[in-house]
Amino acid sequence: MGKGDEVIIPAYTYAATANVVVHTGAKPVMVDINVSDFNINTEAVRKAITAKTKVIMPVDIGGFPCDYKALMEMVQSEEVKAKFRANTEEQKMLGRILVFADAAHSFGARLSGKVSGSFADVSGFSFHAVKNLTTAEGGALAFNLPEPFDHEEIYKQLNIKSLHGQTKDALAKSQVGNWKYDIVEAGYKCNMTDIQAAIGLTELHRYDTESLPRRKAIFDLYDRGFENDERFIRPVHTTEEKTSSYHLYSLRIAGATEDQRDEIIQHIFEAGVSVNVHFVPLPLFTFYKSMGYDIGDYPNAYSQFSKVISLPVYFDLTDAQVAQVIDAVKSATAKVLSR
Numbered sequence: 001m002g003k004g005d006e007v008i009i010p011a012y013t014y015a016a017t018a019n020v021v022v023h024t025g026a027k028p029v030m031v032d033i034n035v036s037d038f039n040i041n042t043e044a045v046r047k048a049i050t051a052k053t054k055v056i057m058p059v060d061i062g063g064f065p066c067d068y069k070a071l072m073e074m075v076q077s078e079e080v081k082a083k084f085r086a087n088t089e090e091q092k093m094l095g096r097i098l099v100f101a102d103a104a105h106s107f108g109a110r111l112s113g114k115v116s117g118s119f120a121d122v123s124g125f126s127f128h129a130v131k132n133l134t135t136a137e138g139g140a141l142a143f144n145l146p147e148p149f150d151h152e153e154i155y156k157q158l159n160i161k162s163l164h165g166q167t168k169d170a171l172a173k174s175q176v177g178n179w180k181y182d183i184v185e186a187g188y189k190c191n192m193t194d195i196q197a198a199i200g201l202t203e204l205h206r207y208d209t210e211s212l213p214r215r216k217a218i219f220d221l222y223d224r225g226f227e228n229d230e231r232f233i234r235p236v237h238t239t240e241e242k243t244s245s246y247h248l249y250s251l252r253i254a255g256a257t258e259d260q261r262d263e264i265i266q267h268i269f270e271a272g273v274s275v276n277v278h279f280v281p282l283p284l285f286t287f288y289k290s291m292g293y294d295i296g297d298y299p300n301a302y303s304q305f306s307k308v309i310s311l312p313v314y315f316d317l318t319d320a321q322v323a324q325v326i327d328a329v330k331s332a333t334a335k336v337l338s339r
């Protein structure tokens with residue numbers, strides 16, 4: 001991708017989703033999200049497709065999978081394929097828009113029996129310290145491209161790109177008769193270190209048996225704490241088709257304005273509980289405003305943002321602490337909304 005190309009992304013996401021598009025020279029085309037969950041709206045995506053669209057980047061906000069079935073059907077439909085203009089060899093080979101999942105939140109999530117990483121053509125996971133599975137910093141890419149793409153070859157190319165364009169890593173070079181190497185491009189230095197990988201392997205080993213079940217248990221406690229209380233809208237995390245990775249418990253305060261939500265957060269912090277907001281829609285930030293994006297074009301993103309508070313979810317959070325969070329949220333809400 002490059003100048004003249006367009007990538008469709010949700011307005012409601014972390015900055016990384018848009019920034020990687022900007023780095024390529026392509027234009028991020030932001031669209032609005034759903035009101036039922038926090039994910040990209042499929043119909044808004046359909047309307048945003050032009051002859052310049054090369055990629056759609058859905059984001060599994062909070063770990064809840066996007067509507068990949070509809071998105072994959074859309075890019076594979078004759079109507080949408082007819083609009084597609086390929087410029088590069090890879091684009092010609094694919095012959096349609098690529099769906100690249102920003103799966104930074106959804107490691108371990110499921111959709112119709114499949115796991116995150118296999119929903120889209122390519123999926124990007126983040127292993128940053130705040131994510132479900134961490135290597136302190138780092139991530140992974142999962143490829144699921146159709147024939148005739150060669151995944152093994154892509155893996156080799158990415159290893160070269162992420163290590164100074166060098167054809168062998170230090171371990172390979174240390175083997176008998178193997179010290180010679182080549183530099184085939186001006187590569188980057190963004191390979192995962194062995195230390196990070198060691199952390200990741202340990203985290204991976206306990207993910208299904210410890211980390212994910214504990215997150216689910218915390219979600220269940222929050223669900224019970226906020227049910228039957230009209231002031232609160234609990235996040236969707238499980239449907240017949242979809243199961244979240246329980247990354248963010250995004251509670252919404254029904255009817256709250258942005259100012260009231262901010263005030264509620266202040267009271268929660270004062271009660272000794274650290275909460276957060278995921279996410280400030282990108283059009284509210286200086287950089288994207290300067291690129292011409294206007295929050296007025298994304299009413300759902302703004303409305304979700306103005307009501308949302310992310311509650312703490314992490315392995316070591318105890319049941320007693322969860323109860324303390326629920327109390328803090330309820331009394332802060334009562335203070336602000338009863339006035």
Ligand SMILES: *Cc1c(COP(=O)(O)O)cnc(C)c1O
Binds near residue numbers: 125127138
């Ligand atoms: C964390 C995050 C990323 C980026 O992850 P890094 O590992 O920091 O590069 C991308 N998208 C979303 C939605 C995120 O929350």
